[in-house]
Amino acid sequence: MYLDPRIKLRHLQTFAEVARLRSVGRAAERLAVSQPAVSKTLAELETILGASLMVRNRGGAVPTPIGQLFLTHAEASLAMLRHGVEAVAEGLAQTAVxxxxxxxxxxxxxxxxxxxxxxxxxxxxxxxxxxxxxxxxxxxxxxxxxxxxxxxxxxxxxxxxxxxxxxxxxERIALVVRPGHPLEHETDAAAIADFPLLFPDENAAIRSIAEQFFVARGLRRRSERIETVADSFGRSFVRKTDAIWVISSGVVALDVAEGRLCELPIDMAGTSGxxxxxxxxxxxxxxxxxxxxxxxxxxxxxxxxxxxxx
Structure with a gap:
């Protein structure tokens, strides 16, 4: 039989705390919630289980026989969970992970x-x-x-x-330039053929995708091409030149958002990977x-x- 997914940790904690303290009010203080919240949580648990778990008498709120049976298992479950959390904490504290x-x-x-x-x-x-x-x-x-x-x-x-x-x-490829670049607002991919490129090198994961983009648009290979994915070099070089940087959009997302670099508004459909x-x-x-x-x-x-x- 599968555990009803409606039963949450708060149900077990609330029920166990009320049973331990024999008081809805004191359990609410202990759990840092309101009394109505405690009563509502208990009512939810009883509805889910289809059984009355608590009764109120002169001794306060006490479990019914069915409630006492459920309490045994609820407390055992909570104890095992605490042990698990403590074991993780101790393992992280004592071991140089x-x-x-x-x-x-x-x-x-x-x-x-x-x-x-x-x-x-x-x-x-x-x-x-x-x-x-x-x-x-x-x-x-x-x-x-x-x-x-x-x-x-x-x-x-x-x-x-x-x-x-x-x-x-x-993530797609971006064509990135310095602010004020002659192509800053250009949407025609053919225009980039007249400018130097920073292109992904042979070891770059996006190399083949970038090559396919250029071939599909009939863009010729320029002799003025530096091949690299070194982001620190790329940022510095494009700010000082009219070069166009062919790079993964994530590398320059923050630079573009903060206005240090600009992404050309050219359709880069098909370059995602x-x-x-x-x-x-x-x-x-x-x-x-x-x-x-x-x-x-x-x-x-x-x-x-x-x-x-x-």
Whole structure:
């Protein structure tokens, strides 16, 4: 028989506290809620179970025979939950837990900072080691055991046989320039052929997608092309030149939002690719890694990442 999903932790806590103190009022004080809230929670639990659990007499609020039977199991469940929470807390406090996380530059700029803040609240005793680099390098480090998790693009099919991949969101390519660039308001992709490019290098996960974009629009390859995904170099170079930076939108999202760089309003449909979590396929996921994954998913959900312009 499955546990009724309507039964919540607050139902068990409230019922056990009233039974222990023999008083709705004192239980309300203990739980820092109002008396009507306690009474309502008890009534909800009785409705769910289809049984009367408490009676009031001169001794206060006491369990019925059915209530006493349920109380035994409720207290045991609460005790086991407390032991579990304490075990996690003790494990984090007494053990130097270290996670090695690999991430693409776009993820390092957009997701990981907020996720690290959330994770610090979930696992204050853990240490994060953050490594950023090309997708192929990160996957090789994951395979060797040097990394516990990679947040990036899905690798080629032949490289993913040892891994599991879970998509978080899709991310497109952006064409980025300095404020005041001659093409700042240009919507015709053909216009970019007359300007130098910063293009993804051969190890970049977005290289093939960027190449396909240029081929599909008949854009010729320029001799004035620097190949890199080094974000610090890219930011500095495009601010000083008329070059156009071909880069994942997440890398420059904050720069564009704050007006330090501009994204050309050119249709980049078809340049999106999945960004997600890659782990080794074998073995159980350690609890502390599950907490970090939760922090990442919470961050992605809060930012509501889409393929559109934000």
């Amino acid at each position: 270290r996670l090695a996380i690999g991430c693409l530059p776009s993820v390092a700029a957009r997701i990981v900072p907020d996720a690290a803040i959330v994770f610090a609240g979930l696992a204050p005793g853990a240490t994060l080691s953050i490594v950023s680099g090309p997708n192929a390098f990160l996957l090789s480090e994951l395979a060797s055991g040097a990394l516990d998790l990679v947040i990036g693009r899905m690798g080629p099919a032949e490289a993913m046989t040892r891994f599991s991949f879970s998509q978080l969101y899709s 999945p960004v997600g979590l890659t782990m080794r396929a074998e073995g159980e996921i350690p609890p502390v890694l599950r907490l970090f994954i939760q922090a990442v998913r919470d961050t992605v959900g809060r930012l509501a990442l889409t393929d559109g312009r934000s």
